[in-house]
Amino acid sequence: MSLDTDDIKAIAKLARLKIDEADVPLYATNLSNILDLVEQMNSVNTEGVVPMSHPLELVQRLREDVVTETDQRDEFQNVAPATQDGLYLVPRVIE
């Protein structure tokens, strides 16, 4: 499996990662090598094998729908890059 520089730019866009133009070829090489490694999976026929969803074959535990969290907004917003009046600030989205 070989990825070219356009593939890398498309994947980076999907992943919301800014990649320096100069680094794109190296990422293309690295990711192609990783996908080559992953290709070894095709050496085994897995037709009919149930995909594993949990190591212990357990299903997701459910809980009662009750309020368990207390209001810690101010404390959580202390570590935010930018807030105002209890809101997170981001660049203008709607002109």
Place this chain on the structure above:
Amino acid sequence: MSNFYQMTLAELSTMLQAGDVSSTELTEHFLSRIKQHDATLNSFITVVKDQAMTQAAAADNALKNGAAGPLTGVPIAHKDIFCTRGVKTSCGSKMLDNFISPYDATVVSKFKQAGVVTLGKTNMDEFAMGSSSETSFYGPVRNPWNIDTVPGGSSGGSAAAVASRLAPAATGTDTGGSIRQPAAMCGITGLKPTYGLVSRYGMIAFASSLDQGGPMAQTAEDCALMLNVMAGFDEKDSTSLEMGIPDYSAGLDHSIEGLRIGLPREYFDAGLDKNVKAVIQGALDQYRELGAELVEIDLPNSGLSVPVYYVVAPAECSANLSRFDGVRYGYRCEDPQDLYDLYTRSRGEGFGAEVKRRIMVGTYALSAGYYDAYYLKAQQLRHLISDDFREAFNNVDVIMGPASPGPAFNLGEKVEDPISMYLSDIYTIAVNLAGLPGMSVPAGFVDGKPVGLQIIGNYFEESRLLNVAHQYQQHTDWHRQIPNNYK
């Protein structure tokens, strides 16, 4: 100068309970060792001196008032992946360099409740993605046995700190070998529990179906003491197992006469360094002398563990790390032009190269049209890999082999070649894919570099693993070796 650093958690605990030493003295002792040695090793990202001294004073009060538990007053270190209230929790990343956690991980809060003192937060591969502790934003950790070599990873800071006795024990996490491989390379004892035994709440997520926290210490006996604190149901973790927890120290002294040890042919093939193989063979001979029976077994699909892991782990990491958006916490780029620019530059500048590689591999594997070929296929193979172990455990009690294909490699040796780095976890990854418990135990040296024996158990067989490791340590002293510059 006292020799507290040469003692195990169990020995320090006995001294504390007898009043032969105070928690304050011990905490000062280890803080001063960190100050003396860590400029070279770089095993800590943050040392919390003042908080540690306050916790030590509280522990001394509890000890005086008869309110102490088995570990009250011993100091340990936490891997910097565990959120610690009021303390920087960076996960080895520039992305979280400014993150002061507003809450405690369950593991951290359990140790606090047990009266254990936190010395600081240990260095690690960025977001636990690596096998050498070189991808940290805070620079590489050095192996105390040979500072030109890596300590393994991703819990390399914890492993180096315990090996050099800057801390008597530490916590770690293991997604593909990140407790066992550094424990092996640093000559300490590490345990990765059954998936779901130790709460993942507040443990910064990498690959949620594989991540598991565990103890890293000098001995199996110490790992049992720590697991007694760490294990147990937590309603805050939706994958935490609802089950009773045994006393992991209770069975340490059981005889292992008649123990059936499975040796996977695949773990002793041409990829294994011949000197490491000889060390492992020596450990197996010791087990035979202790009355164990050695049985050759097959794990036919284990060769696919690395390819399967490099689909599952990146896929889950690409989803988990989407939370780092430059909005709610963590790094934000300067002067963002619009929301897209804010997301992409904050993430592009905040994450290092290995993290970006894995996010991109995962994004690709999960993108439209590729899901069946990658993630679904990998999860099917994961079932086959697990079935191999189930089959094997019908016939044997534990499985043994090397923890790592070679001893510690040189700093920089594999950093440019991701694939060769990935292959250093070839013997540990299958255990995570299957969700099984596994240990690494010091078993000898190759050219002065430690070698670890891996012991794999069936689900929930932590007590047996600890018993099997403890019996070996009663008859060997590899685990008591301290590197020359730290004696």
